[in-house]
Amino acid sequence: MKLKQTATLLFFIAISFAKVHAQKGWINLFNGKDLKDWNIKIAKHDYKENYANTFRVENGLMKVGYEGYTDFNQQYGHIFFKKPFSAYLLKVTYRFVGEQAKGGEGWAHRNSGAMLHCQAPETMLKDQDFPISIEGQILGGDGEHERHTSNVCTPGTEIVYQGKLFTPHCLDSRSKTYHGDQWVTAEFLVLQDSIVKHIIDGEVVLEYTKPRIGGGNVSNFDPKVKTDGKALTSGYIALQSESHPIEFKSVQLFDLAPYFKNKAKLAQVLSKILKQ
Numbered sequence: 001m002k003l004k005q006t007a008t009l010l011f012f013i014a015i016s017f018a019k020v021h022a023q024k025g026w027i028n029l030f031n032g033k034d035l036k037d038w039n040i041k042i043a044k045h046d047y048k049e050n051y052a053n054t055f056r057v058e059n060g061l062m063k064v065g066y067e068g069y070t071d072f073n074q075q076y077g078h079i080f081f082k083k084p085f086s087a088y089l090l091k092v093t094y095r096f097v098g099e100q101a102k103g104g105e106g107w108a109h110r111n112s113g114a115m116l117h118c119q120a121p122e123t124m125l126k127d128q129d130f131p132i133s134i135e136g137q138i139l140g141g142d143g144e145h146e147r148h149t150s151n152v153c154t155p156g157t158e159i160v161y162q163g164k165l166f167t168p169h170c171l172d173s174r175s176k177t178y179h180g181d182q183w184v185t186a187e188f189l190v191l192q193d194s195i196v197k198h199i200i201d202g203e204v205v206l207e208y209t210k211p212r213i214g215g216g217n218v219s220n221f222d223p224k225v226k227t228d229g230k231a232l233t234s235g236y237i238a239l240q241s242e243s244h245p246i247e248f249k250s251v252q253l254f255d256l257a258p259y260f261k262n263k264a265k266l267a268q269v270l271s272k273i274l275k276q
Contacts, residue, residue: 026273029081029237030251032060041121042077042241043129043220054241055079062248064112064241066101073103076129077241080121086234087256089273090114090188093249095181096140104243110140112246113153116190117211117235119225127220131238132156134211136188136198137170138246141179148172150186150198150205156218156226159196160210169217173198173205183249189270191260193231202274 029037034057045051052068054077062079066072096110118133135153152159153170161171175198178184187199198206211232218226239248254273259266 025254027253027255028250029253030062030248032250033057035062035079037082039080039082039121040077041080041124041128041131043075044073044127045075046126047122047124051075051077060249062239062251064239064246064248065098066241066243066245069101069103071103072101072243074105074129078115078118078121078131078238079241080118080131080236080238081251084120084234084236085190085253085255085257087191087260088189089254089256089270090116090136090190090237091185091250091252091254092138092187092239093183093185094138094246095183095249096244096246097181098245101243101245108242108244110142110147110244111242112138112244113240113242114138114186114188115236115238115240116188116196117157117232118238120236121238123222123225125220125222128222129219130155130217131236132213132218132221132226133235133238134159134196134232135240136186138184138186138240140244141177143179145177147177148175148205149178149184150175150188150200152196152198152206152208154215154217156213156215156221157232158212158214159208161208166208167215169215171206171208173200175200175203175205187274189274191256192233199274 040050042051114136115133118131137151137153139149141147150173189197197204213230214228
């Protein structure tokens with residue numbers, strides 16, 4: 001009896017340790033099986049309505065598709081992970097596939113995004129186009145022209161770039177162009193409102209600081225949510241549907257909040273995980 005009780009106790013200790021370890025380390029935001037940990041908001045539709053099965057899981061991939069659309073009609077969509085984060089390294093592996101949906105804007109060809117420090121999805125109004133957030137813009141090449149990926153766009157937000165307030169909507173990174181349907185891994189290091197770095201192939205291709213609410217480039221929002229000047233120290237993470245099919249193979253996050261106040265430990269952890 002005592003051996004059985006001891007074994008049971010050790011089992012629960014191991015499970016508890018595993019949970020704590022996972023909480024302080026890499027988290028698979030996308031489990032490869034379903035979207036139970038995600039919430040959907042598509043413009044012109046109610047919160048949690050997955051219009052025309054835009055977001056789905058097939059063959060272990062999170063897919064964004066438009067087979068059920070007759071016309072895209074600016075029905076921009078976002079799928080939000082269920083909880084917010086403040087300091088983290090986000091890693092997404094993606095590829096563009098197929099043809100753009102009918103009615104998609106020209107600029108949205110092979111265009112998607114990882115939305116950082118988003119407003120809560122339930123606070124978006126029915127006809128709101130984009131969440132107030134910082135967008136890690138994901139672009140695919142067109143087979144001919146240079147087209148950087150891991151850029152930044154600012155729907156309802158502002159950033160400081162090279163020591164100055166940056167007011168245009170988007171800023172290109174220094175990344176190379178990725179043509180075709182190859183898999184690409186993009187990382188986004190977000191440390192509350194102190195600094196944000198976009199990383200491709202282990203190289204920092206864009207860096208900026210002090211994200212805050214402000215500016216334009218977002219429509220049909222609740223004015224009570226857009227508190228201009230408020231620092232973006234935390235928020236939700238969302239992936240985008242902008243009219244071109246895209247697939248995500250993995251969406252992982254390393255939670256850096258436990259180390260944020262200890263700069264030496266934070267630097268040590270970052271040195272390790274950025275090599276993984």
